[in-house]
Amino acid sequence: AQRVTQPEKLLSVFKGAPVELKCNYSYSGSPELFWYVQYSRQRLQLLLRHISRESIKGFTADLNKGETSFHLKKPFAQEEDSAMYYCALRRVGSYIPTFGRGTSLIVHP
């Protein structure tokens, strides 16, 4: 069975500070990893996926298979980054993601 762990329920930073939202996973095969975001009063949406290797809204995430991690990083946080962030894992060939419990990011002015 796969599991996704987001150890921080809440992360509070000031505008301009670096941000790292942690995500660790357990899965014996090759996973697909995702970050989803939910802004206040908006629906859950995909932020980025590891296979795309892209930067979205200044966020990047690198899959580290040795440490089984997929941390989300941004060098300079903005107030508009305040949201709930969910890490998710999907088995290759499956359409069903397993979500972590989420981390609430608050960026103070």
Added chain:
Amino acid sequence: DTGVSQNPRHKITKRGQNVTFRCDPISEHNRLYWYRQTLGQGPEFLTYFQNEAQLEKSRLLSDRFSAERPKGSFSTLEIQRTEQGDSAMYLCASSRDGASTDTQYFGPGTRLTVL
């Protein structure tokens, strides 16, 4: 198309009553998913349709839960004999075939409160 829609947005019911939720996916999407989300947790998978076929069900989906997608378009999720533990946000998502287009698009959710 404004995205995935769900109705109702909120439902309050008494324990023991039956409730039904509706999800309208993005029109060209052939896959439809139902999730449940409780406070402080991420979404948990309930069931998944490809067109009208229900292909996978979670062990979370007890016998009191049933989902349909009769014509491969909208879907309904029914909960019979609701219990207080059923109180949660029920999310629907849809996606389309194709390796680069299998992104799931979520609806706004239906919040169920069982008194």
